[in-house]
Amino acid sequence: MSGKKEINPFLKQALELGPPLAFFFIYLRLRDDSFLIGGIEYSGFIVATIIFVPLMLAAMGILWVLTGKLSRMQIFTAFMVIFFGGLTAWFNDERFFKMKTTLVYGFFSVILGIGLLQGKSYLAYVLEDMLPMRHEGWMILTRRLCGCFAVLAVANEFVWRTMSTDLWVKIETFAFPIALMAFLMLQFSLLQRYMDDPDHQ
Numbered sequence: 001m002s003g004k005k006e007i008n009p010f011l012k013q014a015l016e017l018g019p020p021l022a023f024f025f026i027y028l029r030l031r032d033d034s035f036l037i038g039g040i041e042y043s044g045f046i047v048a049t050i051i052f053v054p055l056m057l058a059a060m061g062i063l064w065v066l067t068g069k070l071s072r073m074q075i076f077t078a079f080m081v082i083f084f085g086g087l088t089a090w091f092n093d094e095r096f097f098k099m100k101t102t103l104v105y106g107f108f109s110v111i112l113g114i115g116l117l118q119g120k121s122y123l124a125y126v127l128e129d130m131l132p133m134r135h136e137g138w139m140i141l142t143r144r145l146c147g148c149f150a151v152l153a154v155a156n157e158f159v160w161r162t163m164s165t166d167l168w169v170k171i172e173t174f175a176f177p178i179a180l181m182a183f184l185m186l187q188f189s190l191l192q193r194y195m196d197d198p199d200h201q
Contacts, residue, residue: 007066015063019056024173026051031166045094045165053085071126073108080104098160101172102153109149112142137194141187148183152176 030044042050060078064070084100087093115122121138123145128138156176160168 005066005068011066012063015059019052019059020173020177022055023048023052024169027169040092042089042092043094045097045169046088046092049085049088049094049097053082056081073126076107077104094165095160098156098168098172101156101160101176105149105153105156109146109153112146112149116142116146131188132195133191134194137191140194141191144187145184148180152180 027045027048030048033044033047035042035044035047056078060070060074063074080100080103084096084103087096112122116139121135121142123142124133124135124138133141156172159171163171
């Protein structure tokens with residue numbers, strides 16, 4: 001048996017979605033304020049970012065203790081949040097944290113694209129235990145998700161460079177995750193014919 005443990009799915013969702021939602025509400029509370037720390041003035045956005053990083057790490061730590069594992073995607077996302085959150089605080093420049101989203105989506109798109117060039121679905125390596133599907137289905141899903149991540153990366157660049165911080169925070173917190181979830185649900189519906197049926201193994 002592996003070290004993986006099952007936990008209440010609602011608790012798992014709360015641990016995964018709680019920190020981004022906390023960032024959103026902390027930002028709303030602090031967005032009009034400025035803070036003098038060590039003789040340097042920081043905006044509410046940057047202070048919210050500084051608070052968000054340990055909140056996310058705490059949630060991931062609890063998730064790891066309860067489940068016995070973290071996915072590679074979670075670990076990579078945590079690294080990016082820590083790295084770009086640190087740059088945001090160090091340089092007192094909110095652009096670093098905004099660019100993080102572009103790089104995360106872009107990285108996933110590039111990784112999936114590299115697998116496709118090799119005739120492989122790296123997505124299958126991660127999800128095939130949870131979602132039995134034939135190779136053809138995985139390749140179709142991987143191509144589509146590769147494109148989806150690329151579109152989200154470009155969209156984030158457009159949003160943070162041309163729109164207000166308020167709007168970026170709302171789109172980052174709600175619109176991008178909802179769009180990704182809706183896209184995945186649509187794909188799983190369209191790819192039903194590629195799903196393996198255990199009764200016919």
